[in-house]
Amino acid sequence: MSATLEARAEITKLARLLGTEPQQLSYLEGIDPDGLISVRMAATDLLFDDDGGMMKRLGAGAKLLPAGVLATIAERTFGPLLCARVAGAVDPSKAVEVAAKLKPRFLADVAIEIDPRKAKSAIGKIPPAQGAEVAVVLSAEEEYVTMGRFLAYIEDDAITACLEVIPDEALLPTAFVLEDKSRLDHVLRMLPDERAVNVTHLAYEHDLWGEALDLAEHVSDEQATRLADIVAAQSDEILTSLINSATEHGLWPDLLPVSRVMSLQSRERFATVEAISEPATLKAIVSAAIAETDLWADLVMLVPALDTDAQARVAAEVAALSPDRQAGLVAAASERDLWVPLLTIAAQLDPATQERMIDLVAEADDSVVEGLIRSVDAADSWEQLGDLAGGVPPDRLERLTAQAERLGLGERLTSVLSR
């Protein structure tokens, strides 16, 4: 998850805690997400730990009364706030027994006020049907942060039950602020394709692309691919909205990995959307890609699917980088065996940068040169290599040709270089 999205999710949760709107806390966007988590945890302690002694006394008192009496007292006299605070001090089994006798509306109000860290044992024991009833009330009131806290602690079967009743509109906003995002993979697995398509349309209608990308980042590659392919199958209008939103909000560090997990067909479809070839978009993509090695690898995989003009623009951005940066990009391509897509970019570079790239390879370890030759041979990209290295003086290609000879591919290389 990029720091931008992580900070946004944390600010949303902190704003809910402090009873304000996230926009009022926009000045926190520059704070490191881990710092924001520590701020929210400390603020939660500040608000919820004030009356610890009193809650322990009330919790001890709850042991003495039957669940039915406690439920009556809870609804008629204690009210949701006091119940929420005392829930953490009550024996979990007793708390569940009492909760079973409470109305969903009241339980939803308790959920809004509760610190789930203190009552997680009790929340974990909530039966699926009752959890779903509470989820209906909370989603109707757009209590996404509360749902995100609540869903983090209930069992898988209760999540399944909740998922059936939570409307599609609430899925992305809730997933975005979920306390334990490792559960998202399980949630997404249970979401049928038609609902996932509907969620994609809602992301487009309400500009929830940040939330959608965040979801894709927190699931397994298998589920991310499923989601990415569903998105890529949508209309140009929807994909343009995604691409523009990523450029406008600095979300390419989140979108590039999604393009990587797309099936080849989906990636090719995604790359044909006109908006991706806009100069401002390509600049934003390259800026994101050079900041992180993994993202550069993602971009290298996307480039062959782009049209020639867009490839040339990416190449121009690469040519403008410092030699150190360019060396880093070659090393990253080598590490991830991305030589063939890198050749596509290199073919668009100006001659001077092409020569610099060839020199970088020629000066690299034997294993790097060997990796290049093996990749080129496996993909039958000899013509591309020939186009790139054909103009370079033979003495600077000695190591390349020697390595090709060693691999029994000397003739193949010589023939493309001599054209």
Add this chain to the structure above:
Amino acid sequence: VDQETDEWARIRRVVDAMLRVMGEEARSEIERLLGPAAADALAGLSDRDAGHLAGLLADARDTERKAMQEAAESSLSFVPRFARGTVKKIVFGG
């Protein structure tokens, strides 16, 4: 004109000094409420933003305390009037 400019510059210096003091107070308040680790994380905030956040935290805590007080008072309604004082003392610590 020069005199006016001097006067404005003096006022600006005073206002800046006041904001600085308020910012320092806000940072101390944040550290008092949230502890040093959270305060460190927020060290980069401007004086104005630190003041805003400190205000929100204090308001949220006051609202919470008031709501808890009201909930506690209201919860005593099921206790017979003559016993409320004793129950309140035992359960809510006074």
